[in-house]
Amino acid sequence: MAKAKSAYSIPGKQGKFDTHIIVVWVDNEPGVLARVAGLFSSRGYSIESLAVAEVDPKLNISRITIVTTGTPQVIEQIKLQLKKLVPVHKVADFKREDKKVIFKEMALFKVVGNSSKKDKALKACKKYNAVILDKTNKSYVIQITALRREIDVMSKNLKKFGLVSVSRTGAVAMTRGSEIFK
Amino acid sequence: MSKLYSGAEIVFKCLEDQKVDHVFGYPGGAVLPIYDELKNHSSLKHILVRHEQGAGHAAEGYARSTGKPGVVFVTSGPGATNVVTALTDAFMDSVPLVCISGQVPTHLIGTDAFQECDTTGITRPCTKHNWLVKNIKDLSKTIHKAFEVATTGRPGPVLVDIPKDVQFQKTTYKKYNKQKKLNGNSKNLFSQKDINELIQLMSQSSKPIFYTGGGVVNSGPKASELIRELVSLTGFPITSTLQGLGAFPGNDNQFLGMLGMHGSYEANNAMHDCDLMINIGARFDDRITGKIDEFSPKSKKVHIDIDPSSINKNVKVDLPIVGDVAQVISSTIKTIKKVKPGFAKSNKQKISKWWEKIQKWRSIKSFDFINSTETIKPQYAVQRLYELTKNKDTYITTEVGQHQMWAAQHYKFDKPNRWMTSGGLGTMGYGLPAAVGVQVAHPSKLVIDIAGEASVLMTMQEMSTAVQYSLPIKIFILNNEYMGMVRQWQELLHEKNYSESYTAALPDFVKLAEAYGCVGIRAKTPDELDDKIIEMINTDRPVIFDCMVDKEENCFPMIPSGKPHNQMLLGPKDQKETKITKKGKTLV
Numbered sequence: 202m203a204k205a206k207s208a209y210s211i212p213g214k215q216g217k218f219d220t221h222i223i224v225v226w227v228d229n230e231p232g233v234l235a236r237v238a239g240l241f242s243s244r245g246y247s248i249e250s251l252a253v254a255e256v257d258p259k260l261n262i263s264r265i266t267i268v269t270t271g272t273p274q275v276i277e278q279i280k281l282q283l284k285k286l287v288p289v290h291k292v293a294d295f296k297r298e299d300k301k302v303i304f305k306e307m308a309l310f311k312v313v314g315n316s317s318k319k320d321k322a323l324k325a326c327k328k329y330n331a332v333i334l335d336k337t338n339k340s341y342v343i344q345i346t347a348l349r350r351e352i353d354v355m356s357k358n359l360k361k362f363g364l365v366s367v368s369r370t371g372a373v374a375m376t377r378g379s380e381i382f383k
Numbered sequence: 384m385s386k387l388y389s390g391a392e393i394v395f396k397c398l399e400d401q402k403v404d405h406v407f408g409y410p411g412g413a414v415l416p417i418y419d420e421l422k423n424h425s426s427l428k429h430i431l432v433r434h435e436q437g438a439g440h441a442a443e444g445y446a447r448s449t450g451k452p453g454v455v456f457v458t459s460g461p462g463a464t465n466v467v468t469a470l471t472d473a474f475m476d477s478v479p480l481v482c483i484s485g486q487v488p489t490h491l492i493g494t495d496a497f498q499e500c501d502t503t504g505i506t507r508p509c510t511k512h513n514w515l516v517k518n519i520k521d522l523s524k525t526i527h528k529a530f531e532v533a534t535t536g537r538p539g540p541v542l543v544d545i546p547k548d549v550q551f552q553k554t555t556y557k558k559y560n561k562q563k564k565l566n567g568n569s570k571n572l573f574s575q576k577d578i579n580e581l582i583q584l585m586s587q588s589s590k591p592i593f594y595t596g597g598g599v600v601n602s603g604p605k606a607s608e609l610i611r612e613l614v615s616l617t618g619f620p621i622t623s624t625l626q627g628l629g630a631f632p633g634n635d636n637q638f639l640g641m642l643g644m645h646g647s648y649e650a651n652n653a654m655h656d657c658d659l660m661i662n663i664g665a666r667f668d669d670r671i672t673g674k675i676d677e678f679s680p681k682s683k684k685v686h687i688d689i690d691p692s693s694i695n696k697n698v699k700v701d702l703p704i705v706g707d708v709a710q711v712i713s714s715t716i717k718t719i720k721k722v723k724p725g726f727a728k729s730n731k732q733k734i735s736k737w738w739e740k741i742q743k744w745r746s747i748k749s750f751d752f753i754n755s756t757e758t759i760k761p762q763y764a765v766q767r768l769y770e771l772t773k774n775k776d777t778y779i780t781t782e783v784g785q786h787q788m789w790a791a792q793h794y795k796f797d798k799p800n801r802w803m804t805s806g807g808l809g810t811m812g813y814g815l816p817a818a819v820g821v822q823v824a825h826p827s828k829l830v831i832d833i834a835g836e837a838s839v840l841m842t843m844q845e846m847s848t849a850v851q852y853s854l855p856i857k858i859f860i861l862n863n864e865y866m867g868m869v870r871q872w873q874e875l876l877h878e879k880n881y882s883e884s885y886t887a888a889l890p891d892f893v894k895l896a897e898a899y900g901c902v903g904i905r906a907k908t909p910d911e912l913d914d915k916i917i918e919m920i921n922t923d924r925p926v927i928f929d930c931m932v933d934k935e936e937n938c939f940p941m942i943p944s945g946k947p948h949n950q951m952l953l954g955p956k957d958q959k960e961t962k963i964t965k966k967g968k969t970l971v
Contacts, residue, residue, distance in 0.1 A: 214676060231515070236507060243508050274695060281692035287512040287532060 216272035220249070220297040222304060222374045223279060224382070228288040229255045229263040237265055238285055246271060246279055250306070250349070250371030262290065266373050268297075268349070293382040303375050307370045308352045313340045314363030322362035328353065390519050390550040394483060396426060397526040400559040403454050405430060405445060405823055407438040409420040411458025413499060416550035418456075430823055430852060435462050437816035439469020439918035440842070443478045444820030448778055450603060452479035453820065459485045460498030463544075464505065468810060471509040475807025476626060477601055479533040480540035481504075483526075484924045488548040490516050494669050502544045511539040519552040527559050537690040538601055554600040570706040572691070578714045579663070579722075582700055584683055586723060586730070588659035590737045591619045594642065597626030597806070598664015600690060600799045602708035606630070607799040609665070609712040616719060618731055620741055622650035624665045625791055625806045633795030639741065640750070643671040644942050645788040648749035648951055649741050650941075654679055655948035656740070662686045664708045667697040669806070673705040677947035687711050727819030749940040750792045753956050759909050761786065761861045761932040765793040765833065768859060771916050778821045778830045780804065780814040782838030785867035785938045790833040812841030815858060819845055822854040829857070829920065836862040836929075837886055849925040858917055858927045863934045864889060871937045890928035901925035 227233050234253060247281050249268040256264045269279065276294065282336065283292045295302045310323040319341050323331060329345035329352075336342075349372060356367045376382060389395060394417055398406070407430045410418045421429055432438040435457045442453025446812045453473075457466050463484045473480045487496040503515045511545040512532050516523045522545070529541045569799050585591060593614060599606045607630045614637055616844075620632055621641040631638055640647035642654055654660065660682045665671070667686075671864065684700040686693075687708060694703040704711055719726050752762045766784075779794055781787040789802055796802050803821060805813035814832040822830045831838070839860055851854050869884040896903030902922050906915040906929070918927045939954035 232503060239507055274699070278692060278696055285511075285690070285692055314458070318757070 216269045216274060218272060219276065220270050221276050222295045222297060222372060223263040223269060224293040224374055225267070225269045225283055226290040227263050227265060229261045230288055233288050234264065234265070236288065236290070237283065240282055240286065244282065246275060252371035252373050266371060268372050277381055295374060302374055303377060304348060304372050304374050305346050306352055306372045307319065307344065307346045308356070309368045310343045310359055310364055311340060311366040312343065312363045313361060313365050318362045322359050322364070325358060325362070329355065385555045387553040387554050388556045389416065390522055390545060391416040393556055394526065394557050395420055395424045397523055397559065398454065399558050399793055400928045401530050404428060406454045406518065407432055407441045407458055407820065409435050409438055409458065409462060410454030411462050411485065413459035413547050414456055415895050416547065417485065418921050423935065428956040430848065432816065432848050434842065435465035436468050436812070437842055437845040437848065439466045439480065440472070440813050440816035441820035441823070442480050443469060444471050444780060444803050444817030445824045446478050446480060447825045448800050448821040450800065452481050452530060455480060455482040457482065457484045458498065458956060459487055460500045461500065463500060463502040465507060467509060470540045470542065472805050472808040472810045472813060476510050476805065477538050477597060478540065479538035481529050481558065482542040483542060484542060484544050486515065486544045486546040489546045492546065494587045502542070504525045509540070510542050513544065515544045516549055517546065519549050519554045522549065523556055523559070530588055531943065571707055571710055574787045575714070577702065577704045578718050579684055581704065581715060582718055582722065582736055584659055584702065585617065585741060586687065586726070589733050591659040591661065592657040593619055593621040593661050593663060594654065594665055595621060595627045595630055595663045596624040596665025599627055599630040599708050603663065604799060606709035606712065609709055613712050616727055618727055620653055620732060622654065624671060627665060628791060629796035629799045629802045632797035634797065641791050644872060645792065645938055645940065648747045648940055648953065649744035651942065651951055652744045653741055657682045660684045664688060666693045672698060673942045674945050674947050679948070691914060701848050732899040747953065749953055751956055752954055755933065756909060758933045759906065759912055759930060761863065761936055762793055763909065763931050764791050764861060764912060764932060765789045767912055768831070768916055769794045771913065772829060772831065772920065775829045778820060778825060779819040780827055780832045782814040783809045783811045783836045785836060785871065786833055786835040786861040788938045811838035815839055815842045818856040819848050819854055822856050823852070831857040834858055834860045836860050836864065836889060837866045837868060846925060846927070850900045854925060855923055856925050860892060860927065860929055861932050862892070862929050863932050863936070865934060868938070873952060874937065892927050896927035900925060903927050903929065905929040905931065907931045
């Protein structure tokens with residue numbers, strides 16, 4: 202559009218997008234996930250993946266791990282907006298490239314086929330802490346833990362070995378070493 | 384054993400502990416237990432509105448004119464959905480509201496029961512926080528927390544949804560001890576280092592400007608006093624957003640008028656050319672900044688705000704200072720006095736060239752218009768209204784559109800909390816119910832809603848409320864039979880295709896006033912205007928004033944969309960004389 206024929210401004214320049222992992226500690230109360238997810242959708246931020254579970258049943262604290270992309274300005278806004286929510290205790294933010302942080306996702310693969318195919322599939326999964334959770338004559342259910350892009354590759358590669366179903370979690374994150382995020 | 388109270392009683396106990404004296408509301412099935420309890424609490428006056436949106440806006444008017452939170456009662460379902468516009472409005476303009484809504488009994492939640500809706504779901508994006516209270520034991524704690532959330536930090540609306548069975552259940556009530564906490568004290572994150580840096584920037588600057596917003600008003604009357612002191616101490620020019628009007632006297636020589644899309648030529652040019660911009664409690668809204676990439680390109684920017692998320696949201700700043708406006712300014716003044724006692728003197732020389740430039744822009748007189756002896760120009764009407772009411776402590780509310788901008792341009796405020804307008808959300812129909820709320824809070828003051836005929840029809844039913852409670856509000860309608868701002872945009876940007884912006888079959892406002900049991904006055908010519916306005920002021924009853932104005936007057940000056948501050952369109956008077964504006968016009 203050459204001329205903005207509206208009462209509204211035209212968009213300015215956009216910065217470079219980075220992938221960040223945002224970790225949010227929240228009170229585990231009804232609607233808290235909707236508040237966090239609603240904040241992302243209403244302000245147009247993206248959610249690549251989301252993992253949430255209670256981590257402290259005594260204090261009633263849940264930990265939400267969100268993978269998102271945005272310009273540095275947007276990432277900063279996400280953190281500040283999250284901190285304004287009443288049930289939010291603290292917010293941590295890591296760049297995906299950050300070496301000090303461990304990111305892991307889990308995936309379940311169901312492979313159906315003859316034993317040669319199944320074993321090839323299992324072998325391919327070996328370097329990702331593969332565990333067989335269920336096996337029958339015709340099938341395996343294999344669990345792996347890996348990075349997002351590794352799981353992406355695996356779910357593509359296993360197709361030729363009879364992969365029929367994939368189920369995967371969002372990323373969870375933790376800092377290396379003895380420090381914890383305050 | 385201590386006494387047991389029902390949920391409904393606890394609601395009132397909490398409101399009494401919070402020193403609430405007025406509630407705006409509308410009864411319905413799911414709040415009946417609360418309304419039943421009303422008779423036992425004579426210290427609390429309930430104002431029955433005619434539509435829940437009116438309750439919300441009235442509470443906003445009440446809150447903005449007093450600095451206290453406004454309280455609203457609504458029923459479940461339609462009661463709650465009707466108040467959503469007002470909650471969103473309060474959210475955008477940072478107005479503290481506590482809305483208590485009834486909900487269907489807990490065992491019916493989720494069954495699509497009669498008048499059920501997901502109130503907390505619907506209001507989640509338009510409140511600071513909301514609660515569904517399913518356990519009577521949580522009720523008092525939740526209501527007190529609601530008041531705390533609404534009034535601390537950047538203020539805003541909250542909602543507490545109470546199922547009907549919880550209103551009947553009984554429990555004990557623990558007396559509430561209010562923590563001694565100033566507004567947002569806990570959010571003061573600034574240090575003396577920030578203040579020193581600010582003063583450093585101020586003493587280096589030769590083209591400084593203060594850009595103040597609603598945050599100054601929200602910070603309390605003290606903040607406005609401090610702003611005045613700071614501005615006179617520094618000799619810097621000051622401009623204000625729509626919401627900040629009144630924090631600094633509108634007729635002071637250092638005040639450049641409102642800035643932004645329909646702000647003054649001098650304010651916008653000064654914003655564009657300055658080398659130091661000190662934003663105090665404003666939020667770089669898109670109506671202020673125009674084109675972001677070309678917004679004040681050469682300036683260092685300082686942003687003082689209580690809400691950390693407002694900083695660097697739209698415009699990147701060089702020095703963020705997170706804190707309550709009053710406290711930041713107070714530290715700044717103290718430090719200047721201590722470190723640079725001769726600041727004003729030494730500075731005067733330095734910024735004298737800047738002031739010369741500003742005077743040049745000022746001489747354009749961008750708010751001027753071509754007056755007429757035959758028809759009432761809307762700007763003239765606002766000017767006359769100002770002249771005839773300026774010696775009273777007048778409270779002004781507005782609707783949304785051209786009349787709102789003319790009011791902001793031509794009515795000069797000199798005190799905070801006297802100007803209630805819907806800025807962020809731009810809610811047509813805000814002004815009339817807001818005037819009701821203001822008049823409830825200030826029964827003996829003159830309260831005028833400067834209105835447009837289209838906006839005011841959206842919430843006209845609240846005249847009935849005004850009559851019921853003998854609230855002598857004055858509805859001053861600038862009647863041009865058009866949705867004026869829509870018409871203006873259509874004229875300038877859509878080849879004069881006035882699509883659906885003309886209101887045929889308008890009511891006769893004088894007769895309408897009489898039908899409501901109030902007074903109708905009509906002015907048709909400039910000659911009779913003053914007498915009629917005086918008649919309105921002297922009427923001790925609600926008045927609808929039908930001021931028939933020029934139908935095709937446009938609101939100038941104006942920054943066209945996507946343009947920076949220094950490319951303003953000026954009014955017809957200047958368009959005849961200067962070439963720049965002709966060029967500007969083709970740019971639209």
